[in-house]
Amino acid sequence: MNISITINGKAYDHDIEPRISLAQFLRENLDLTGTHIGCDTSGCGACTITLDGKAVKSCTLLAVQADGCEITTIEGMANGAQMHPIQEAFREHHGLQCGFCTPGMVMTAADILQSNPKPSEEDIRHGLEGNFCRCTGYHNIVKSIQHAAEKINT
Amino acid sequence: MIPAKFDYIKVSSIGEAVTLLDKHGFDSKILSGGHSLIPAMKLRLSRPELLIDISGISGMDGISEEGDKIVVGANCTHQKIASSKLVKEHLNILAQTAGCIGDVQVRNRGTLGGSLAHADPASDYPATVLACDAQIIAEGKNGSRTIAATDFFQSIFTTALADDEIITSVRFPKVANGNYQKFFQSASRFAVVGVAVVKEGDAVKVGITGVSDTPYRASAVESAYDGGSSAAAKAVHGVEVMSDHFADAEYRSHLAKVYVKRALEA
Ligand SMILES: Cc1cc2nc3c(=O)[nH]c(=O)nc-3n(C[C@H](O)[C@H](O)[C@H](O)COP(=O)(O)OP(=O)(O)OC[C@H]3O[C@@H](n4cnc5c(N)ncnc54)[C@H](O)[C@@H]3O)c2cc1C
Ligand code: FES
Ligand code: FES
Numbered sequence: 001m002n003i004s005i006t007i008n009g010k011a012y013d014h015d016i017e018p019r020i021s022l023a024q025f026l027r028e029n030l031d032l033t034g035t036h037i038g039c040d041t042s043g044c045g046a047c048t049i050t051l052d053g054k055a056v057k058s059c060t061l062l063a064v065q066a067d068g069c070e071i072t073t074i075e076g077m078a079n080g081a082q083m084h085p086i087q088e089a090f091r092e093h094h095g096l097q098c099g100f101c102t103p104g105m106v107m108t109a110a111d112i113l114q115s116n117p118k119p120s121e122e123d124i125r126h127g128l129e130g131n132f133c134r135c136t137g138y139h140n141i142v143k144s145i146q147h148a149a150e151k152i153n154t
Numbered sequence: 155m156i157p158a159k160f161d162y163i164k165v166s167s168i169g170e171a172v173t174l175l176d177k178h179g180f181d182s183k184i185l186s187g188g189h190s191l192i193p194a195m196k197l198r199l200s201r202p203e204l205l206i207d208i209s210g211i212s213g214m215d216g217i218s219e220e221g222d223k224i225v226v227g228a229n230c231t232h233q234k235i236a237s238s239k240l241v242k243e244h245l246n247i248l249a250q251t252a253g254c255i256g257d258v259q260v261r262n263r264g265t266l267g268g269s270l271a272h273a274d275p276a277s278d279y280p281a282t283v284l285a286c287d288a289q290i291i292a293e294g295k296n297g298s299r300t301i302a303a304t305d306f307f308q309s310i311f312t313t314a315l316a317d318d319e320i321i322t323s324v325r326f327p328k329v330a331n332g333n334y335q336k337f338f339q340s341a342s343r344f345a346v347v348g349v350a351v352v353k354e355g356d357a358v359k360v361g362i363t364g365v366s367d368t369p370y371r372a373s374a375v376e377s378a379y380d381g382g383s384s385a386a387a388k389a390v391h392g393v394e395v396m397s398d399h400f401a402d403a404e405y406r407s408h409l410a411k412v413y414v415k416r417a418l419e420a
Contacts (some may be wrong), residue, residue, distance in 0.1 A: 018162035054262040060192050063160050130257025
């Protein structure tokens with residue numbers, strides 16, 4: 001089936017089998033391997049991208065369902081060499097260790113901050129319910145997102 | 155994990171969806187948010203030959219006020235319901251229910267219609283549609299009909315919908331005094347027990363999900379209600395309580411009583 005999707009501002013036209021997930025399509029057809037597949041069963045959040053501005057788990061979305069939509073992946077967050085404030089905050093506040101969960105964390109954070117520019121610590125923790133991290137204990141991820149909110153708001 | 159092969163059609167009208175469902179019968183499945191169906195297809199528990207995507211049908215994702223009712227389109231996402239001003243003002247119990255489903259990402263995709271049609275015994279909405287006495291509006295080849303929430307859920311993953319029918323909207327009476335209380339399964343965040351309570355004068359309506367393989371109205375609690383919370387002791391009266399690796403029947407029964415008490419006291 002033919003689909004047209006805008007990903008990180010660039011238009012893509014592809015012929016794709018309906019049973020291919022968006023995560024697989026991004027990684028295997030487009031080489032956008034920043035989107036990680038952890039569980040492949042909608043549990044871990046590593047595959048989170050934004051679809052028309054909203055965080056979704058791309059392992060549980062068929063690529064054909066995204067036909068006509070605008071997608072942002074982790075590769076689309078930085079502006080050239082200039083990191084996105086959320087990425088910068090993760091670096092400054094030690095928001096990652098192995099980095100496997102990080103693309104999903106950053107994309108979920110983007111949704112959290114868009115719908116709630118001044119989230120409380122509790123709002124952030126609730127917002128991250130669908131993202132698992134095996135390394136950090138979440139503490140510095142939450143701190144990073146709090147600092148990202150400040151950066152974006154100033 | 156990759157599902158078995160299927161064809162995919164995105165329809166633009168309810169009529170088109172119903173015609174395809176009628177023609178392909180059991181081999182076809184409606185696709186809305188996909189957050190119950192796609193995981194089942196990836197595990198090959200479900201192998202439809204045709205997916206009929208209804209997410210693009212215009213007019214099926216609105217929320218409107220009609221006199222003393224709030225009408226919610228079947229394609230509304232949990233997120234849209236949880237953040238709707240209209241729902242928060244006139245039907246806060248529904249906003250509260252939608253807001254505690256899964257996580258941000260799940261709420262951004264999953265829909266009211268998909269959740270009700272799927273009838274997972276651990277899903278949240280059934281408790282609330284039961285306690286509110288909501289009406290489910292379904293459309294099939296013979297036109298549209300209204301199904302009372304109390305007639306809708308028939309058993310595990312089974313509803314009153316006919317093979318050619320889709321849910322188009324759900325009609326809720328406005329609720330001034332209601333609340334939803336949930337004991338989360340800690341990994342998936344589904345309801346181990348979910349209790350919805352709607353109070354009207356001296357009476358109370360209690361919907362319970364997660365406890366039995368079919369969500370139910372706790373009529374024993376409703377008739378024993380005296381304005382306090384002692385009626386909560388009757389939460390599982392006459393009900394066959396589920397037992398699984400998250401909670402055995404004894405623990406689940408205990409949770410049901412505790413959560414009914416909390417909901418009556420909230
Ligand atoms: C990680 C995770 C956590 C979750 N946690 C919770 C939770 O805490 N509580 C909870 O209640 N749910 C939870 N869910 C389920 C979620 O709410 C689903 O979105 C919902 O159950 C199904 O809605 P959907 O739109 O995604 O339906 P789909 O997956 O598209 O469809 C589900 C079923 O309904 C049918 N269908 C869909 N729309 C219609 C319609 N309008 N008319 C007739 N049939 C239709 C489909 O054919 C299919 O059989 C969770 C899901 C995931 C992946
Ligand atoms: S890979 Fe999609 S949620 Fe884990
Ligand atoms: S940094 Fe390793 S999983 Fe989160």
